[in-house]
Amino acid sequence: MAITYTSGEQVEVYRFSWVATVVILLGALLLQAFLPIWLPFVRIFDLPLLITIGFATARRSPLAGLLTGGLIGILQDALTHQPIGLYGISLTVVGFGASSLGIKLDVENAGARFLLTIFFYVVHEVVYFTIARGLVGLHMAWSWPHEFLSGIANALLGVLVFMLLDRVKQRT
Amino acid sequence: MESVLGRYRNLIVLVGVLFAQVLGLAVQVRRTTDNEPTRLIRIWAVGTVTPFERVLVWARTSTNNIWHNYFYLRGVRAENRSLKQQIERMNLEQVRMSQDADQARRLQALLAFKEQYISQTMAAQVIGSSGSEQSRLVYIDKGEKDGIKSDMAVITADGVVGKVLNVYRSVSQVLLINDHSSGVGAILEKSRTQGIVRGTAAGEVMLEKVMSDEIVPVGEQVLTSGGDSIFPKGLLVGRVTKVAPGSELFLNIRVSPAADLSKLEEVLVVTKIDERQVQPDKTGAARAVDILAERLPTVPSKPENAEKAATPGADTPRIVTPKSVAPETVSPTTATPKTLAPTIVGPDVKPRTAPSNASIGSGATTAHKSATPLSTNSSASTTKPAAAADATKEPNAQPVVEGAPR
Numbered sequence: 001m002a003i004t005y006t007s008g009e010q011v012e013v014y015r016f017s018w019v020a021t022v023v024i025l026l027g028a029l030l031l032q033a034f035l036p037i038w039l040p041f042v043r044i045f046d047l048p049l050l051i052t053i054g055f056a057t058a059r060r061s062p063l064a065g066l067l068t069g070g071l072i073g074i075l076q077d078a079l080t081h082q083p084i085g086l087y088g089i090s091l092t093v094v095g096f097g098a099s100s101l102g103i104k105l106d107v108e109n110a111g112a113r114f115l116l117t118i119f120f121y122v123v124h125e126v127v128y129f130t131i132a133r134g135l136v137g138l139h140m141a142w143s144w145p146h147e148f149l150s151g152i153a154n155a156l157l158g159v160l161v162f163m164l165l166d167r168v169k170q171r172t
Numbered sequence: 173m174e175s176v177l178g179r180y181r182n183l184i185v186l187v188g189v190l191f192a193q194v195l196g197l198a199v200q201v202r203r204t205t206d207n208e209p210t211r212l213i214r215i216w217a218v219g220t221v222t223p224f225e226r227v228l229v230w231a232r233t234s235t236n237n238i239w240h241n242y243f244y245l246r247g248v249r250a251e252n253r254s255l256k257q258q259i260e261r262m263n264l265e266q267v268r269m270s271q272d273a274d275q276a277r278r279l280q281a282l283l284a285f286k287e288q289y290i291s292q293t294m295a296a297q298v299i300g301s302s303g304s305e306q307s308r309l310v311y312i313d314k315g316e317k318d319g320i321k322s323d324m325a326v327i328t329a330d331g332v333v334g335k336v337l338n339v340y341r342s343v344s345q346v347l348l349i350n351d352h353s354s355g356v357g358a359i360l361e362k363s364r365t366q367g368i369v370r371g372t373a374a375g376e377v378m379l380e381k382v383m384s385d386e387i388v389p390v391g392e393q394v395l396t397s398g399g400d401s402i403f404p405k406g407l408l409v410g411r412v413t414k415v416a417p418g419s420e421l422f423l424n425i426r427v428s429p430a431a432d433l434s435k436l437e438e439v440l441v442v443t444k445i446d447e448r449q450v451q452p453d454k455t456g457a458a459r460a461v462d463i464l465a466e467r468l469p470t471v472p473s474k475p476e477n478a479e480k481a482a483t484p485g486a487d488t489p490r491i492v493t494p495k496s497v498a499p500e501t502v503s504p505t506t507a508t509p510k511t512l513a514p515t516i517v518g519p520d521v522k523p524r525t526a527p528s529n530a531s532i533g534s535g536a537t538t539a540h541k542s543a544t545p546l547s548t549n550s551s552a553s554t555t556k557p558a559a560a561a562d563a564t565k566e567p568n569a570q571p572v573v574e575g576a577p578r
Contacts, residue, residue, distance in 0.1 A: 026220065034225050034300050034301075034303075037299075037310065037435075037436065038435075043303070063181070066185065070193070074213065078218070079304075080309070081345060082306065083197050084200065085196050085197040087304075088193045089190055089197075093190070096182070138306070139352045141374045
């Protein structure tokens with residue numbers, strides 16, 4: 001479970017084809033919106049977040065990371081009835097942070113990915129909570145046990161999602 | 173300068189993107205009642221995702237249908253039998269309720285009440301959700317082209333689900349009652365205490381604005397009050413599951429929604445609510461006693477001397493079995509009494525007992541008991557079970573009728 005510090009020259013940068021990017025992005029949004037009507041517990045997972053982290057850490061480009069995160073977040077916002085930008089802002093931050101961290105750390109092993117996902121899940125929730133409550137004035141409930149369990153669940157699923165993303169990423 | 177820009181390019185872009193989004197948020201929050209600026213983005217997102225959802229729902233429904241309709245038929249006969257029995261029971265219950273409803277209508281007519289009723293609904297399939305714990309809504313497969321409009325009530329057979337929030341061409345967003353931004357005017361069934369049903373951030377449903385000096389028992393039903401002009405009055409919202417003293421002057425009342433909001437498949441959108449002046453029902457609907465009486469053994473023909481004694485003259489009341497009582501042939505005064513078989517018909521008489529001999533049996537007595545709560549016109553029907561019991565003790569007991577020669 002080592003998160004090794006590597007130099008910029010040592011890390012490998014990957015890319016995803018446009019087709020894969022669009023299909024994965026839409027697939028994540030579709031499953032996120034569709035599965036909870038049959039399996040309500042699936043609501044605790046945040047597939048768009050996992051995809052954002054996965055893309056960002058593989059590409060290792062902060063610019064691509066923040067733009068991809070922002071786009072995914074805005075699409076996720078559009079499916080809710082909340083103002084557009086809540087998920088957009090938090091996923092922009094996550095995309096930028098994950099890709100920046102991806103440059104400095106080796107995030108190729110499962111343990112590192114597990115910890116990274118928990119960390120960014122918390123970042124995502126904190127940013128979302130802050131914006132929603134502070135800027136928009138929404139009523140939000142913060143529960144540490146719930147956030148902790150959701151973080152673990154998302155991290156476990158994240159490890160699997162990143163393994164799937166590994167199959168479609170291409171070395172540049 | 174260029175080197176600084178190049179060095180901090182990522183950060184500058186990040187700040188720019190964040191700033192743009194915060195600005196966008198600020199504009200949306202300012203225009204709380206108008207979501208037009210973001211409508212296009214929502215239309216694109218919804219238009220992109222929902223066709224796939226429709227396909228998935230269709231595939232799932234088809235698979236389910238094939239499995240349940242062709243392969244998995246185990247226990248269908250037993251279920252059918254049990255359902256038939258249930259229908260029998262419910263038919264009786266329905267008649268009893270229709271009597272109560274008739275009475276209510278008469279009273280409402282007297283008070284010149286205007287009632288609301290659901291005159292048109294549209295069935296819709298749930299095809300998706302927001303996918304967010306912070307936004308509890310579902311998408312249904314009916315939209316603008318089907319006549320759906322914002323603020324229409326959405327219900328299931330179990331209870332209230334929510335209201336239509338945004339309408340697109342062929343899909344609509346339904347805001348569930350457990351979302352923290354929803355609100356439903358509600359009333360407690362027995363105490364008639366009014367409040368507002370709201371969702372919480374955690375997805376629970378609470379009844380708010382009920383004063384702390386009110387007594388709210390756990391298990392009491394919460395109904396719509398009709399005060400919000402969205403939900404018609406009297407729809408079931410849920411049941412009270414927990415009552416605790418809250419902050420300030422109000423109670424914290426937790427409500428368990430009647431409809432299972434986490435597993436919605438098909439819903440009904442209330443597309444038309446009518447309001448009309450209440451008219452008492454004059455058609456003479458089937459009565460519970462008639463239906464019960466049909467299930468009783470028929471009265472055997474009486475001995476000649478008994479018949480003679482029962483019909484001494486024109487003014488003497490006739491005894492007829494309920495089967496022979498057709499609604500159109502019975503005068504209003506005799507149609508309303510809720511006596512059980514045999515019904516005593518006569519001018520200005522008040523029937524006291526029913527059975528003329530023991531052959532009517534205990535079934536009549538039992539049925540009489542069950543029919544008693546249905547009485548709506550006590551002046552016309554004053555049956556006395558005690559007297560009936562006395563009458564059955566005498567083998568040739570004559571009907572005891574007030575005002576009739578004994």
